[in-house]
Amino acid sequence: MxxxxxxxxxxxxxxxxxxxxxSIGCNTVDLIERNPGAFDVEALTANGNVALLAExxxxxxxxxxxxxxxxxxxxxxxxxRGTGIEAAGGENAVVEAAERPVxxxxxxxxxxxxxxxxxxxxxxxAIVALANKECLICAGELMIxxxxxxxxxxxxxxxxxxxxxxxxxxxQPDKVARIILTASGGPFRSLSRGQMSSVTPxxxxxxxxxxxxxxxxxxxxxxxxxxxxxxxxxxxxxVAKESIDILVHPQSVVHSLVEYVDGSVLAQLGAPDMRTPxxxxxxxxxxxxxxTPRLRLEEIGTLTFEAPxxxxxxxxxxxxxxxxxxxxxxxVLNAANEVAVEVFLQGRIGFxxxxxxxxxxxxxxxxxxxxxxxDVGEADLWARRYAQEQATRFHALHN
Ligand code: NAD
Ligand code: MG
Numbered sequence: 233m234x235x236x237x238x239x240x241x242x243x244x245x246x247x248x249x250x251x252x253x254x255s256i257g258c259n260t261v262d263l264i265e266r267n268p269g270a271f272d273v274e275a276l277t278a279n280g281n282v283a284l285l286a287e288x289x290x291x292x293x294x295x296x297x298x299x300x301x302x303x304x305x306x307x308x309x310x311x312x313r314g315t316g317i318e319a320a321g322g323e324n325a326v327v328e329a330a331e332r333p334v335x336x337x338x339x340x341x342x343x344x345x346x347x348x349x350x351x352x353x354x355x356x357x358a359i360v361a362l363a364n365k366e367c368l369i370c371a372g373e374l375m376i377x378x379x380x381x382x383x384x385x386x387x388x389x390x391x392x393x394x395x396x397x398x399x400x401x402x403x404q405p406d407k408v409a410r411i412i413l414t415a416s417g418g419p420f421r422s423l424s425r426g427q428m429s430s431v432t433p434x435x436x437x438x439x440x441x442x443x444x445x446x447x448x449x450x451x452x453x454x455x456x457x458x459x460x461x462x463x464x465x466x467x468x469x470x471v472a473k474e475s476i477d478i479l480v481h482p483q484s485v486v487h488s489l490v491e492y493v494d495g496s497v498l499a500q501l502g503a504p505d506m507r508t509p510x511x512x513x514x515x516x517x518x519x520x521x522x523x524t525p526r527l528r529l530e531e532i533g534t535l536t537f538e539a540p541x542x543x544x545x546x547x548x549x550x551x552x553x554x555x556x557x558x559x560x561x562x563x564v565l566n567a568a569n570e571v572a573v574e575v576f577l578q579g580r581i582g583f584x585x586x587x588x589x590x591x592x593x594x595x596x597x598x599x600x601x602x603x604x605x606x607d608v609g610e611a612d613l614w615a616r617r618y619a620q621e622q623a624t625r626f627h628a629l630h631n
Pocket of ligand 1: 278366389442506
């Protein structure tokens with residue numbers, strides 16, 4: 233199927249993609265390729281997948297391709313020789329690429345590693361389509377302040393937040409009673425704690441509905457993803473911390489809901505395919521076509537809903553605790569979780585240890601406030617070190 237160029241603007245939208253080789257990045261590239269002439273690609277970046285990065289840069293005629301792992305720079309340069317596409321390597325080069333003026337940026341790096349480039353994009357006033365939830369959780373209000381100060385626009389890409397964005401009445405935020413984030417429940421939705429203690433990384437990354445990168449797949453399995461999304465929602469929408477609820481919905485068709493004071497509940501529905509929320513952000517404020525499977529409710533027949541179980545999924549409570557604590561707590565929660573997930577994926581700790589590492593680290597959070605981005609860096613580093621120590625301890629228990 234070919235999708236017509238449906239963007240209203242006659243001038244192509246100039247854009248960059250950070251993390252173009254990942255799951256979100258590849259879906260974004262796919263949509264761009266289906267709309268020839270609608271987009272003008274400035275920069276593409278990746279961590280280490282040089283072959284795919286170079287291929288994407290050639291196909292999209294990007295001006296520059298950047299590999300964050302500097303040891304791969306020569307390889308990238310060689311792959312782009314004779315194409316006229318600039319090659320660069322290293323973390324600073326990723327940030328410099330984000331400083332190049334564009335209309336629109338896809339922030340799809342995974343983890344707090346995406347913070348510096350996302351801030352650089354915000355500082356040049358771009359529309360920032362945010363998939364990289366960790367950077368918002370890690371820097372919180374400081375990131376929102378930077379966005380405001382530089383006249384940038386933040387658009388959600390996470391499917392739940394895109395859904396809320398589409399049905400939230402920003403003219404009457406005081407008439408919103410609560411927002412309800414739906415959760416698939418992940419691959420271990422029906423497992424007991426005893427059964428979860430022996431699950432493998434391969435089982436944890438096999439999500440029932442969504443095809444995603446390894447880190448977010450593990451976050452979905454622990455349900456930390458929904459915890460992180462609660463904090464993300466708090467920053468993106470004008471709602472009280474207590475007015476964000478979670479509802480388990482295994483079919484992933486209702487992508488989230490907004491309840492108003494008159495009892496009306498508005499929701500956005502669709503097939504579980506990230507190209508719908510990405511297209512919403514890519515064309516915004518206009519809608520553009522996406523090649524997503526059409527939703528046939530008559531074929532699905534039954535949609536089910538259940539309350540989340542925080543006893544089996546303690547990560548949900550840890551994220552709520554971090555949100556209530558404020559200050560450095562969300563930064564610490566996120567950093568400890570990144571470390572724990574990585575160590576779990578390496579097979580060095582058990583699945584249940586992930587939340588335990590996060591809990592132990594969160595409970596030691598230094599009480600100082602986050603006044604500057606340097607404070608964010610310090611809290612992040614402290615939490616990574618502390619979580620690593622806990623991981624070593626659990627590793628000894630695990631074997
Ligand atoms: P992924 O692992 O598939 O891709 C991550 C991308 O970031 C890759 O291009 C990788 O090269 C790059 N990268 C990784 N580490 C880097 C580093 N240190 N420096 C620079 N680049 C680095 O991840 P994903 O599933 O595409 O997720 C990306 C972000 O989007 C995450 O924050 C995730 O939570 C969020 N998200 C993803 C989905 C999804 O469906 N995949 C849905 C909602 C939100
Ligand atoms: Mg989501």
